[in-house]
Amino acid sequence: MQKTKYARRYSAKLKFQAVLEVLGGKDVAQTARAYDIHPTSLNHWRSRVLESGPELFSVDSTVKEYEKKLADMERLIGKKEVEIAFLKNFLGQA
DSSP states (O other), X not given: OOOOSSOOOOOHHHHHHHHXXXXXXXOHHHHHHHHTOOHHHHXXXXXXXXXXXXXXXXXXXXXXXXXXXXXXXXXXXXXXXXXXXXXXXXXXXX
């Protein structure tokens, strides 16, 4: 393995697969070696999954949050369109 001064980046899929193996009963060190990951990183990912586990299944609140953001953005776009139309009319470009 080539050492660099930059932190390695891992895909979300790889992280999830490695964490699933550890949660399934495999040894952390063994799994880390298999994926060429530092065991500390793997433990950190596992902790994050365990802490945020309930949120993974609370799709309703996440969907509602995104729907609210979308509605806010649509309202803002509508407001800006009205402002643009007003300014075009005011400047005589309509």
